[in-house]
Each structure stands twice: as C-alpha cells, then as structure tokens.
Amino acid sequence: MFERIAPEQHDTLPDIPEPAENPILVGHDSARSMLAGAYRAGKLHHALLLAGPRGIGKATLAFHLALHLFTHPDHAMAPDNLDATDLGTQAFRLLAQGAHPGLLHLTRPYSERDKKFRTVITVDEIRRVNRFLSMTASDGGYRVVIVDPADDMNTSAANALLKNLEEPPPRTLFILIAHSFGRLLPTIRSRCQTIKLQPLGAEGLEELLHRLGMELPTGEEERRLLIERSGGSVRSAVLLTQFGGLEIAATVEKILGGRTLDVAESFRLAEATVGRDRQVQFDLFNRIALDRTADAAAQAAEDGQVEQAARLALLWEELAADTREVEVFNLDRKQHVMGTMQRLHAALGNLR
Structure with a gap:
C-alpha cells in the first residue's frame, strides 16, 4: 500500500x-x-x-x-x-x-x-x-x-x-x-x-498506470477513449478514471452536441463539479472545457477558417482568465460552470 x-x-x-x-x-x-x-x-x-x-x-x-x-x-x-x-x-x-x-x-x-x-x-x-x-x-x-x-x-x-x-x-x-x-x-x-518531452505513447501510459496500481476500464472502447482523452498524460488518465473525468467529459460533449443549450443538464454538471471536496472535479471541468476549445480552434485553422480559429483562440484566453479569477477571488463556481457551457455552446454551434 x-x-x-x-x-x-x-x-x-x-x-x-x-x-x-x-x-x-x-x-x-x-x-x-x-x-x-x-x-x-x-x-x-x-x-x-x-x-x-x-x-x-x-x-x-x-x-x-x-x-x-x-x-x-x-x-x-x-x-x-x-x-x-x-x-x-x-x-x-x-x-x-x-x-x-x-x-x-x-x-x-x-x-x-x-x-x-x-x-x-x-x-x-x-x-x-x-x-x-x-x-x-x-x-x-x-x-x-x-x-x-x-x-x-x-x-x-x-x-x-x-x-x-x-x-x-x-x-x-x-x-x-x-x-x-x-x-x-x-x-x-x-x-x-x-x-x-513528448506525451507518453499508449503502451507506456498503460504500463505506468498499471505500476501505479490504477484500475483501467475493462471494455475495449472505454479503454480506447481513456487513452485518447488522456493525451499521453498519466495525470489526466488518473483524473479521468478515479475522479469522474470520463463522465464529466461525456456530459460536456452531450451538452455541446445539442442544437440548443440544455440548461437543466448544464445545471446538473455544475452541481457535480462544485462544492466541498470537489476541487479536483472543478479543475477537471475547466481543463476539459479549455481542451475542447483548443481542439476546435486547431480544427478551424486546419480547415482554413482563420477568423473562426482566431475567435476560438480568444475564447480560450478569456476562459482561462475567468478560471483564474474564480480561484483568486473565490467567485461563484456554479455560475462559472454554467456560463462556460453557455459560451462554449454558442461558440461551437456553427461547427456542429
């Protein structure tokens, strides 16, 4: 132990x-x-x-x-x-x-x-x-x-x-x-x-998780998603498997995939990621939101949508700044989560 x-x-x-x-x-x-x-x-x-x-x-x-x-x-x-x-x-x-x-x-x-x-x-x-x-x-x-x-x-x-x-x-x-x-x-x-230094490959990531005593998903698809969403980071993999990160990421994608913003689902997401003993989950949500924005900006740039890529890059900066302000000034975290989802849904709407 x-x-x-x-x-x-x-x-x-x-x-x-x-x-x-x-x-x-x-x-x-x-x-x-x-x-x-x-x-x-x-x-x-x-x-x-x-x-x-x-x-x-x-x-x-x-x-x-x-x-x-x-x-x-x-x-x-x-x-x-x-x-x-x-x-x-x-x-x-x-x-x-x-x-x-x-x-x-x-x-x-x-x-x-x-x-x-x-x-x-x-x-x-x-x-x-x-x-x-x-x-x-x-x-x-x-x-x-x-x-x-x-x-x-x-x-x-x-x-x-x-x-x-x-x-x-x-x-x-x-x-x-x-x-x-x-x-x-x-x-x-x-x-x-x-x-x-480069992210760990799938084999190295699984080896390290195993040596740390972490339980990996048994299903092949769940394991593939874990490796993909971890991005070669053992810390991300631990957070995703041990602190509900996979569920948070799935909920974010579900909300962003809707034609209209699901306010009730956004509220439930906020409830699950804020409150006492939820610092890790709150950090996870912010990381997932920023990564989702960065991925969308990179995809827009690759597709030649220069203005859209610039807007998403600016949104990433704004969300990162908002997150720091919430931590520094102890602002309302539930409002931060719901506001972030609203802004992301609006920004990514024309990419669906």
Whole structure:
C-alpha cells in the first residue's frame, strides 16, 4: 500500500506519488540518456527547461536527475544512464521528504492565513534561491533548484529568477518545469537548454498506470477513449478514471452536441463539479472545457477558417482568465460552470 512521505503540493492526488518520491519513470529515454551523458562528460548546462504537457513525467525526470547528481558527485565516474532509483538510500529518502540539503524545490506556497495554496509562485519563493546558493554544499557536490512549474511564476518572480540564471555559482543546476512553454519570459527561455518531452505513447501510459496500481476500464472502447482523452498524460488518465473525468467529459460533449443549450443538464454538471471536496472535479471541468476549445480552434485553422480559429483562440484566453479569477477571488463556481457551457455552446454551434 502506498504511503506518502513527500510534502503535499497544490496538485497532490490521493494515493499517487509526488514526483520527488516516485521511483517510476517511464518513457523519455533519449532525454534521460542525453542528460546522463552530458553530466558524465562535464557538459551539463547550468539551466534546463523541461517542457511538455502536464502529467507526462517532467518533474519526475527532474528529481531523478537531481538524485543522479547527488549519488554520483564525481561526474567522470557517473554511469552513462540515469540509475534505477534505490528506495533504500538516504539520498532518496531525504529528497522525497523535501529535506535534502542540496535541493531547493520551488512551487506554489501554502498560505497559513488563507488555509490554501496560492495560485502563483511568488517572488518571496524565488528569493529563497539566494539564501540557498549562499550555503556551500556539504560534500562539495551540486546544488539543484527545481521550479515546478515555472509557468506559475508571476512577473516579479520571473524577473527575480532571471537574475539567478544570468550568473549562477559553479556546480549549480536549475531545472525549470514548463507546461506552457510560451508563458515563460523569452529572456528566461534564452538562458536555458530546452528539452521538449513528448506525451507518453499508449503502451507506456498503460504500463505506468498499471505500476501505479490504477484500475483501467475493462471494455475495449472505454479503454480506447481513456487513452485518447488522456493525451499521453498519466495525470489526466488518473483524473479521468478515479475522479469522474470520463463522465464529466461525456456530459460536456452531450451538452455541446445539442442544437440548443440544455440548461437543466448544464445545471446538473455544475452541481457535480462544485462544492466541498470537489476541487479536483472543478479543475477537471475547466481543463476539459479549455481542451475542447483548443481542439476546435486547431480544427478551424486546419480547415482554413482563420477568423473562426482566431475567435476560438480568444475564447480560450478569456476562459482561462475567468478560471483564474474564480480561484483568486473565490467567485461563484456554479455560475462559472454554467456560463462556460453557455459560451462554449454558442461558440461551437456553427461547427456542429
């Protein structure tokens, strides 16, 4: 039975390991080999940007690389591939617990006053980097800073990090995780070696879900839909199977497929995705709505409907902004869900 030892994060899922404590890394073989080889050759870039969709293993790869550096402080003696994680080592336990002296993990901080995680990585979090780097590593090894995800930084935080990236101390590695590459400052992107990671294939996704103990649909069609809608993201697959995501997605499609907006069905959808202990379902709804809008925009562009594609792209931006405002200002979530469905139905009506 899984027992969590890592600190809880803003996006922690029950019974699913945090990247810091996850010994399982599936896929990304070329990136893993390249990073291990660069380290062994003494040519590892001081700032890495791991970019790709959410939930494909970017942060897990970052922690595996950090553990590799801590386990092999002499790069010339390091193996030419990332080691299989040994759960019994002190380095792994310290890393998993967020207590390794060589690692600083920056993510959305928890607000004791508000009793919830903040919606951004603040400049106060980034200021911790200077204090961390002012301390000498106890064994003369690497110090690793992981920013997870970097696209959660507000402008002040991003500018503060930029100063650290410009002149890092020796034997310092920055690893930035990015779900939305384009949201990062161009000046930050230019100072990093970008490694674009691809979504997991169907085989890799099923293997990882199996190793995590997740139950997959038994029916062939249901399994196909899960793999298709997951988009190569194990996080999306877990959400779809364990938190009602498949049902939410089916309801959204049913409403959008009607010639007129089904207000009663939209109300039932809102009831199912808001309220106490429904944060995951609310996040799922917003993700599904944004993905549906993005897919429609991409299809319109492919069909040569330039104006329609532009309108849908603008709608995506507006819906994303609305979602952030609901979280920041604690607005009415039920009204948000119903309003989103109304806007989507109207925007996609001429595509049916």
